[in-house]
Amino acid sequence: MKKHPTKEDILEAIENQPKISKITVLSCLLAVNSKYHYIPKIAVEEIANYTGKTTNDVWGVASFYTNFRFTPPGKATLDVCWGPSCHLQGSQDLLKNVHDLLGIDHEGETADGKITLRYSTCLGACSQGPVFAIDHKLYGKANIKKIEKEISEI
Amino acid sequence: MFEQILNNANQKWNELNSSSNIWIRIGYGASGQAAGADDVFNEFNKLANNNKNISVSFVGSMGLSYAEPLVDFTYANGLRIFYNNVDKEKAKLIYDSHVNNNQINNDLVFGQIVTNNSQPISGVPQIDKEKPLSLTKRIATENCGNISPTDINQYIANGGYEALNRALNDLDPEKTLNMVKDSGLRGRGGAAFSTGVKWSFLANNSSDKKYVLVNCEEGDPGAFNDKGILENDPHMLLEGLILCGYATGSSNGHIFIRDGHEIPIENSRKAIQQAYDLNLLGNNILGTGFNFDVEVSLTGDSYVAGEETALMEAIEGKRSMPRFKPPFPAVSGLWGKPSNINNVKTLSYVPFIVKNGSESYKNIGSETSSGTAIVCLSGHIKRPGMYEIEMGMTINDLLLNIGGGSSTDKEIKLLQTGGPLGGVLGSSEFDVKIDFDDMAKAGAILGSGGIIVGDESTDVVDLVRNLVAFNQFESCGKCFPCRLGNTHMLDILNRICNSRPNDNDMEVIKKIGNSMKTGSLCGHGQLGYNPISSAVKYFKDEFDNALNANHPIDDKQIDTMILPTRTRP
Numbered sequence: 145m146k147k148h149p150t151k152e153d154i155l156e157a158i159e160n161q162p163k164i165s166k167i168t169v170l171s172c173l174l175a176v177n178s179k180y181h182y183i184p185k186i187a188v189e190e191i192a193n194y195t196g197k198t199t200n201d202v203w204g205v206a207s208f209y210t211n212f213r214f215t216p217p218g219k220a221t222l223d224v225c226w227g228p229s230c231h232l233q234g235s236q237d238l239l240k241n242v243h244d245l246l247g248i249d250h251e252g253e254t255a256d257g258k259i260t261l262r263y264s265t266c267l268g269a270c271s272q273g274p275v276f277a278i279d280h281k282l283y284g285k286a287n288i289k290k291i292e293k294e295i296s297e298i
Numbered sequence: 299m300f301e302q303i304l305n306n307a308n309q310k311w312n313e314l315n316s317s318s319n320i321w322i323r324i325g326y327g328a329s330g331q332a333a334g335a336d337d338v339f340n341e342f343n344k345l346a347n348n349n350k351n352i353s354v355s356f357v358g359s360m361g362l363s364y365a366e367p368l369v370d371f372t373y374a375n376g377l378r379i380f381y382n383n384v385d386k387e388k389a390k391l392i393y394d395s396h397v398n399n400n401q402i403n404n405d406l407v408f409g410q411i412v413t414n415n416s417q418p419i420s421g422v423p424q425i426d427k428e429k430p431l432s433l434t435k436r437i438a439t440e441n442c443g444n445i446s447p448t449d450i451n452q453y454i455a456n457g458g459y460e461a462l463n464r465a466l467n468d469l470d471p472e473k474t475l476n477m478v479k480d481s482g483l484r485g486r487g488g489a490a491f492s493t494g495v496k497w498s499f500l501a502n503n504s505s506d507k508k509y510v511l512v513n514c515e516e517g518d519p520g521a522f523n524d525k526g527i528l529e530n531d532p533h534m535l536l537e538g539l540i541l542c543g544y545a546t547g548s549s550n551g552h553i554f555i556r557d558g559h560e561i562p563i564e565n566s567r568k569a570i571q572q573a574y575d576l577n578l579l580g581n582n583i584l585g586t587g588f589n590f591d592v593e594v595s596l597t598g599d600s601y602v603a604g605e606e607t608a609l610m611e612a613i614e615g616k617r618s619m620p621r622f623k624p625p626f627p628a629v630s631g632l633w634g635k636p637s638n639i640n641n642v643k644t645l646s647y648v649p650f651i652v653k654n655g656s657e658s659y660k661n662i663g664s665e666t667s668s669g670t671a672i673v674c675l676s677g678h679i680k681r682p683g684m685y686e687i688e689m690g691m692t693i694n695d696l697l698l699n700i701g702g703g704s705s706t707d708k709e710i711k712l713l714q715t716g717g718p719l720g721g722v723l724g725s726s727e728f729d730v731k732i733d734f735d736d737m738a739k740a741g742a743i744l745g746s747g748g749i750i751v752g753d754e755s756t757d758v759v760d761l762v763r764n765l766v767a768f769n770q771f772e773s774c775g776k777c778f779p780c781r782l783g784n785t786h787m788l789d790i791l792n793r794i795c796n797s798r799p800n801d802n803d804m805e806v807i808k809k810i811g812n813s814m815k816t817g818s819l820c821g822h823g824q825l826g827y828n829p830i831s832s833a834v835k836y837f838k839d840e841f842d843n844a845l846n847a848n849h850p851i852d853d854k855q856i857d858t859m860i861l862p863t864r865t866r867p
Contacts, residue, residue, distance in 0.1 A: 162567070164593050165550070166633075168615020174557050174596050195615075208617040208774075209598025210864045211558065226860065227519030228714055229676040229750045231764045239860040251862055263862045265601065265768060266519040268559055270674065270750070271363030271682035272332040280558055284332030 148216075149180050154190040169195050169205045173212060181221070182213045218253045218260040220298045222291070223277040226263045229270040238274055239263065241288040245295075259295060299584050300463040303576055304454060311455030320396060321372040322346065323357040324384075325443055327529035327561060328522060329683070330359050333366040334385065341389040342369070345397075352397060358530030360443030361684035362430075364702075365408060370443075371396055376414025380425060381406055430681055430700040435662065435670050435688040438646035442530040447565050450572035453533040459578055461652035462537050465544055466586040469652070475501055475545040478648060480656035482668035487513060487641035488716065488745040488821070490667075490734040499628035500546040500638040508548035509637040511613070512539055512645060514555045514562060515597065515604035518717030519768065521748030523672040524642035526684045528555070528562035531646075532569035536592065538645030540579065541652055543590045546638055551592040554609055556599065566594050601772035605820045606639040607631075608774065617866075619776040620820040641746070643672050663689030667733035671744060677714075677751035680705045689733040693723075696732060697751065708754035712836065714761065715750075716743030718768040719825040722758065724836025741832045758837040759844045763791040765829040767861055773822060775866050780823025783814040787830070796856045797847035804834070804845065 149157075154176060161167070161175035172191040176183055183206050192199045206212045224242055226235050246254045246261055253260050267275045272284025278294055314321070324330070324339045339356060346352040362368060365382035369392070372378045379402055381392050388406055395403035402419060409425035412418045425431055436442070445452035453459070465474045479494025500508055512535065516524040527535055539551045553566050570592050573579040581589045595613045597603045603611075603618035610632045612618040631637025647669060651659045663669045667689040673696065676682045680702030687696065697703065697710060704710045713723045721742040723730075730740045737744040752761065770784035787810055790803050800806075811827025818824050834841050 162594070164595065165591075168613075170598065170612060170615040171596065172615075174598065178557070205615065205617055208866050209600050210862070210866070211599040225519075226764075226862075227768065228718060228761065228764050229520045229748075232677045232750060232752050232756060232761065236860055243860075251864070263860065265599075265771065265862075266517060267328075268516070268522050268525050269328040269332040270520050270522055270676035270748070271329050271684070272366075273676055273682075275332055280560055282328055282332035283334075284329070 149184055149186070151186055151190060153180075154184070154187045155194070158191065158194055167195065169197055169202050170209075173202070173206050173209075177212060181217050182215060185214070219258050220279055220295075221260045221262060222295065223262045223264040223267060224286070224291075225265070225267050225273070225275045227266040227270070229266075230274040233273045235274045238286060238288065238291075242291060245288060245292060258298060299577075300459070303459075307451040307454035310451045314452070315372070315376075316374045318353040319351040319374060320353075322352060322354045323370040323372060324354075325359040325366060325368040325370070326356040327359040327526060328559070329363040330366045330368075331561070333363070333383075335367040337386055338367045338369065338384050338389055341386045342393065345390065345393045349397070355446060358442045358445065358447045359526070359684075360431075361439065361526070361686075362681070363683035364681045368408070368443075373416070375416040376412070377416040377419070378411040378413065379419075379422070380408040380410065382408035430683075430685060430702070433687065433691075433695070433700055434685050436686045437650045437659075437662070437670055438527060438534060438643060438672060439530065439684070439686045440650075441534065442526075445531065447530050447532055448568045450533055450569065450576065453531070457653070458533055458649070459537055461649040462540055462544075462578065463584060465541055465652050466584055466588055471501065471545050471547055474541060474652060477651055477656045478545065481651045481659040482656075483644065483647055483651065483659065484667065484734060485641060486643035486672070486746065487639075488743065490744075493640065493644055496628075496640075497542065497546050497638060499626070500548065500636055503628060503636040505636045507550070507635045508546060509632045509635055510539060510542045510546060510548045510551045511609065511632065511637055511639045512551065512553045512642055513604060513606070513609060513639055514553060514642045515601075515609065516642075516746065517556065517601035517604055517772070518746050518748050520674060520676055520714065520750040521717060521746040522674050523684050523747050525555075525559055525562045526672075526674075527642050527646050528553075528566050532562075532565045533573070534646045534649060535642050536566075536569050536573055538648035539592060540573075540583075540590055541648045542638070542640065542645055544588055548638070549589060549591065551590065552595045552613060552632070553592065554595045554597065554603075554613065556603070557596045558599075563594060563596070570594065600774065601768075602774040602820065602822050605822065608820070609639060610637065617774070619774045622819065643747070664731060664733045664736075666735050671732055671747055673732070673747045673749055675701050675749055675751065678705050678708075678710065678753040678756075679703075679751040687732070690731050693728040693730055693732060696749075697728065701751070704751075704753050706753045706755070710751055711754045711756055712752045712758065712761075713742070713749055714752065714765070714829075715748065716745030717748060718765045719821060719828055720745050721828055721832030722762070722836060723832070726836065741835055743828075758833050758840045759791070760795055762829050762833045763788070763795055763859065766791055766826075767859055769822065769826050769829075771862055777818040777823050779814045779817035780826060783810045783823065784826055786810055787826070792856055792858050794844050797844070798856065799845045799847070804841070
């Protein structure tokens with residue numbers, strides 16, 4: 145079981161974010177998220193301290209953007225696109241097959257904690273649709289066999 | 299000062315072209331990555347290991363997604379031989395032919411491009427002289443596929459930053475702005491407003507701090523040309539942005555991208571750093587006294603963040619919800635300071651305009667829509683990809699001659715254009731010209747240039763349900779007509795798709811649509827009825843069929859789409 149980040153870990157992530165002219169609540173959340181792939185409760189408090197906002201302010205921003213989550217994700221995150229371009233190329237059927245493959249019927253973690261499934265609105269490679277991504281790496285012309293193969297290598 | 303930079307870049311470019319016998323270049327971007335370009339790159343690197351005569355690198359994508367991974371063998375004499383849909387196995391065969399046997403692999407070759415007076419090889423198609431590339435008109439995407447997106451010297455050696463040098467030394471800000479105004483350039487983000495006029499609002503504001511923002515949020519499914527430009531040639535955008543800053547008297551630029559799109563983010567950051575290193579950004583640019591800084595601003599997942607005032611909220615680190623207008627951004631924008639927002643594509647035309655003059659741009663395209671459209675084809679089309687075409691080409695020409703027609707054995711039935719708030723266009727309108735006004739007259743929006751193609755098998759009502767589901771999921775929630783209206787419309791469409799309509803469903807949807815139009819702050823709610831109304835216009839019979847079906851089933855049996863359950867509390 146991986147250790148949850150400490151206060152110091154969070155501060156380090158905040159301070160090492162790419163240089164920008166004004167550090168904001170959102171830029172801190174993105175920095176924590178890109179390092180730990182979720183927003184621990186302690187990060188909300190630390191970001192509030194760091195930016196001089198309230199924890200309410202930080203929760204407000206964190207809960208708005210749908211890429212943030214508040215519990216640790218699985219070992220790898222599988223995004224499957226359901227946007228209109230992939231939809232026309234059969235993404236709903238593909239998602240049903242993914243459900244069967246992973247043994248879940250919704251977004252979230254598999255029983256073994258290996259995969260987090262997310263439905264993505266657009267991954268930006270529509271010309272290769274249907275598209276899926278594993279930890280942001282894109283794969284095109286998706287079918288269930290291809291997804292199965294990539295997942296087996298995790 | 300620029301002369302020295304240019305000489306240095308030219309020298310490096312010549313060295314690159316002549317230092318090895320063969321330069322193997324693999325087109326890269328989101329599409330290339332999805333097609334497996336990384337594996338191909340690694341394979342060629344392995345094969346060419348220790349061979350000093352061969353160099354291997356990534357290059358921007360030419361936009362021919364259907365041919366990716368697309369590999370380009372560039373010879374020192376300027377001959378370029380291309381191979382399409384390369385995988386590891388093909389890579390070995392091609393490498394063996396070229397390097398070990400010094401000949402083209404005729405079984406696998408895709409085509410050639412002849413440059414620098416090299417001699418064409420007979421029997422191999424010249425891809426720049428054949429469809430689809432021969433029908434494109436590349437201005438903003440001129441360099442795509444020809445240079446590395448992460449090397450400023452390659453951009454400069456191919457005419458880059460010449461426009462900036464010209465503007466800073468020979469034109470004052472007002473003249474630069476007038477050039478853009480006179481060119482007829484209109485915004486490519488959706489509203490199609492005159493770019494020069496928009497800039498003048500900001501230029502006329504005498505505030506000490508002004509911002510120019512580039513919108514690369516690009517959440518529209520089916521559109522990937524903004525990210526495409528940053529993936530393939532980020533300096534084209536950056537030069538356009540610096541020119542915008544100069545023309546409007548601004549000191550700071552932000553490139554706004556959604557987190558997670560690694561390639562455009564990385565390429566933009568590298569481009570900015572390289573421009574600083576050559577004093578094309580920063581203080582006293584090229585010794586002319588002009589100061590300008592640029593940074594990348596990231597946002598989380600939120601489609602509405604692409605709305606101009608919501609975008610500023612996101613840069614300020616808040617929930618990306620639209621602001622009331624007025625005040626308009628040119629009066630009070632980012633951090634309360636006057637600001638201008640342009641789309642990536644819009645700014646990427648500016649270097650061409652400043653370098654060649656406004657007439658040269660105005661002469662391209664149609665009467666009211668000058669220049670080109672950068673369209674993205676996806677869905678049931680034989681040659682999906684990103685193409686820059688002259689405004690005024692008919693949809694039919696685009697679909698048949700560039701797209702190659704349907705990718706299935708069925709005819710093309712419809713297009714979905716302008717993003718999920720855009721429209722559905724029936725085949726009766728395929729003789730419409732692609733420009734802002736003709737497309738709008740037909741009830742579709744050219745918008746960001748995303749064109750999703752559907753063949754005869756497409757269930758229109760189901761497609762519309764998908765679009766409304768997207769809009770429902772992405773509503774920021776600020777205005778209740780949008781938040782609740784989309785939810786209500788999706789419920790009704792779910793019933794209709796399950797043959798369980800009510801008699802007055804379409805009237806109710808229309809009423810909701812009208813309330814959304816009048817009661818929402820931004821386009822997300824105002825245009826929410828568009829996908830339904832446009833689809834009904836062309837496919838009324840399909841809606842009628844669905845509305846006349848009646849198979850009462852239990853509510854629990856209604857088959858809803860598989861959709862995210864995440865919400866924005």
